[in-house]
Amino acid sequence: MHISKLSLVNYRNFANARLLFREGTNTIIGENGSGKSNLFRAIRLLLDDNMLRSAYRLDEGDFHRGLADWRGHWIIISLEFEKIVSDEAIQALFQHGTAIVGEQYTEKATYNLIFRPKLHVRQLLSELAEGDQLGLAEILDGITIDSYEVVFTGKSTADFNDLTTYKNIVGDFEAVKFSKETEFPELGIRVPAVLSVAREVSFTFVQALRDVVAEFHNNRANPLLTLLKAKSGRIEADAFAPITEQVKALNDAIGGLNDVLAVRSDISQTIKAAAGEAYSPSSLSIRSDLPDEADKLFQSLKLFVGESGEAYEGNINELSLGGANLIYLTLKLLEFKYQQEKMPVANFLLIEEPEAHIHTHIQKTLFDRLNYEDTQIIYSTHSVHISEVSKIQNMNILGREGGCCEAYQPATGLEPREIASVQRYLDAVRSNLLFAKSVILVEGDAEEILIPSLVKAVMGVSLDELGISLINIRSTGFQNVGRLFHDDRIRKRCAIVTDLDTAIIDTTPHDDDSKALRKFKLHIEGAQAKGIERQLALNAFCDGNRWLTVSYAHHTFEVEFMRAGNADVVIGVLGDVYVSAHTIEEARAELQSTDVSVYGRRVLTMAANEGKGWFALLLAKAITPATAIPRYILDALVFANPALPIDVWFRVFDHRLRTNSNAGADDAVIEESRGHLDRFRRGEIALEQLNDELFKTLPADAIHDVVAAFLS
Incomplete structure (x- = not known):
């Protein structure tokens, strides 16, 4: 037997979330503050026998924080189980309490915790006339937490994640429309306390390891x-x-x-x-x-342990943090084994963030080896090392959208071959893709090296501070990863950045072409054809998907960098690429040309000679705050995070003012500009007005192109 689904409605930072689980080992991935601890607490309220008293003591602090007014609303925590074994005693438990209605032999069951207004309040709401806002306000004013009750139900058929279902049962507070009924068969029947599922299963929770030494000193929690x-x-x-x-x-x-x-x-x-x-x-x-x-x-016994490779045995507080955490985790696992020996209905092991202070190799080994028979294991983690060895079909990803936490299943709707291709990528490329707030996918080392440097130099903030993760695909096979970002899977923004590789010269062959030129023409003509083919495929792939977009470089990254007006940066690294003074002067003249066929060929030659990655490293060292970010890259940034907070914009403009001041700008101009910036921070003028004012005082500043992209 295993948990197949968890539904959360109005519980803490979850307005409406659904998580899907499979047999064996499951992973919940999420950044800090994404709701991992609250999610585990929700499961524990239903399955941890030590939490039953807490389950009956929910209060207003347990309601979703995004509700304008919690009064009248319900908290629903629902578990669905699958593959219930055929043992007669186990079947009796679920048939009498939680089985799916209509099944003679139970393979599925539901178990729900519902925190709702008591009958007299529901009765008053049911008697309201539709649209009676004054009447509703009067009833809500009289509601306190004592007006609520906790009920456990089973045999439910309702889809608790469906908003229409919620409004039909609980009510539509905006329209003031409440059902005349006060009890609903689809909620299931009450489960008597004597049939509590928590008392029939083996359930062990290993909490996140904050202070292991304190846990060993606490008689109640000492493992x-x-x-x-x-x-x-x-x-x-x-x-x-x-x-x-x-x-x-x-x-x-x-x-x-x-x-x-x-x-x-x-x-x-x-x-x-x-x-x-x-x-x-x-x-x-x-x-x-x-x-x-x-x-x-x-109680007088204490554990004495020696670190690996040492003969000395010390108290737990003498161990390293990693060593102490590993011991604690080991004891909790042994506690689970002792429970498992009692032959319960099912075995559940929840482990919260096991990676704390533990070496990356141990993290991955731990995840790989914890595979107990007839046990469902659920990890929560923000470790990329554990996520790397997790199967995406057994994975739930938590993310924040506004004030809510949402749950995504990255494998939903994918074919087995598509899952396999994504899994191979995640195994081969160690990235934080699954933890990102938003993503930019690039095709090569040059973009991976230079885009973060450009953003930091020009805007004064990092991509991380903008909430954007840049992932190098190291190919143009963006579909393998891009398919993860979808309404049915990960609902986060993903911008694909790639080259069209449009030819920089006329590729028509001529009789007097040199051998090298003929070869160059064939190469760029082939690249251009592939670019057109790639554009058609990516446009079709992204069509209708609000989470995906593609930003195209008209030529290649290096040429677009030059086209944006950054010839001085490339000229600045000539001495690192060439030794001959004659060659340097020849290259300088070509890079100063306004003809793309001239400067484009030179910059591509430099990149080819050095290698794209090494050439990008040279350019990254030469980038200054005056360097321009190519527009197609700005478009990708805007898509990934279209609404930067005021405090981020303040830091961006503050960086620009300090940059101009250091470059010798007039003090009076800087002071006037800072006055406009302070007005913006106080909310007296909008971003567009701030940019207009600074355009008057600093018309040549690189920030204006950045703001134009965000305002377009």
């Missing part, structure tokens, strides 16, 4: 103590009797020490001298109180 207590209940009284006798003898021996007896006598005499015989204690003793019960005695 070693948990294991010892589990074993202590199995120790036969006769087997423990000799230890009990030894502990009692040790207590007596400690209490009978001469120094202990002397102190006891001194205390007694001092009390009598101070308070008198009538008010002094009738008796007083000092005794050792070592426990002689197994579970209490075990």
Whole structure:
């Protein structure tokens, strides 16, 4: 038996999310703040027997934070199980509590936690006339958290992620339209407390490791103590009797020490001298109180460990963070094994961010080896190393959109061969693709090296600060990765940046062409044909997909860099490419030409001589804040993140003003421009107005092309 689906409605930072799971090992990937911890808590409220009391104590802080007013709304946490085994006792549990309605033999079951207004509130809402906003406001004003109830249900048929279903059952608060019914069969039937699924499964939660040493000092959370207590209940009284006798003898021996007896006598005499015989204690003793019960005695036991390669064994707080975390994780896994031995209905192991302070090799080995029989394992992680060894069909990706957290399944709707091609890419290319807020895909090393440098130099912020990850595909096979970005899969923006490779010269052959020129013409003619073919294929691939776009360089990246007005940058690296003074001067003259066939051929020759990657590294060192970003790259940036926050724009313009000041701009001009920038930061003028004002004071600044792209 395994969890196949989790639905979250109005729970914490999830307005409406659906996660799909498979048998075996599943991975939940997400950046910080994407809701991983809240998601695990939701599962635990249903399946962790230690969380049942918390499940009945939900409050207003558990409602989705994007709700204008939580009052009247419902929180729904729903689990769907599949492949329920045919054992008679297990079937009885689900048939009476959570089975899918209409199934004689249960293979699927639902189990839901619903936090909703009590019957009298639902009754009042059902009696409202459609559109009665005043009446609704009056009812909502009287609602407190005490007006709510928690119910567990099974045998449900409702699609809780469907907005129409939610409005039909809970109500349409905007239109003030509520059903006349107060109970709905599709919610299923109440599951009696005696049939709690949490009491029938083996469930272990390994929380994110923040402070391992503190966990070992906490008797309630100490994983070693948990294991010892589990074993202590199995120790036969006769087997423990000799230890009990030894502990009692040790207590007596400690209490009978001469120094202990002397102190006891001194205390007694001092009390009598101070308070008198009538008010002094009738008796007083000092005794050792070592426990002689197994579970209490075990509390005195501590774990001593030696680091790898060391003979010395130290306390847990003497270990490295990684070593302590690995020990903690090991003990929690052993705790899970002890539970598994009890032959429960199903086994669930949830591990939250196991990568903390653990070496990358151990992370991947750990993920690969944790594969317990008849156990569903769910990891959450923001480690690229664990994501690299995760199968995308067993993966849920969490992302933030506005104030909400959303869940995506990257393999939804893909054919097996398409999944295999994506998986091969993720295995071969170590990237943070799955963690990105938005993505720009490029085809080669030159773009990977120069685009981040261009953005940082010109805008003063990094791609990371813009929320954009740049991924080098190292080919033009963008479809293999681009298909991940789709309404049915990852709903994040992805801009593809590629070259059309349009010929920079007339490719018509002539009799007097040299052998080298004929070869060059054939090469660029072939590249141009492939560019046209690529453009047609990519345009068709992206058509109708709001998450994908393509930005084309008319020629190649190096030529477009020159066309944008960056000849000085390329000229600045001539001495690193050529040794001969004559060749340098010849190249300088060609790069200063306005004819693309002249400067284009020279820059391509330089890139070919050095290698595109090495040439890009040379250019990256020569880039300055005055360098221009080619427009097609700006278009990709705009698509990836079209709405930069005010504070980001402030930093961009502040960078430009400091750049101009350092370049010798008039102090009065800088002061006037900064005044406009401060007005923008206060919200007194818009971005377009700020750019217009700065165009008057700094008309030649490179920022104006950047702003024009974002405003277009």
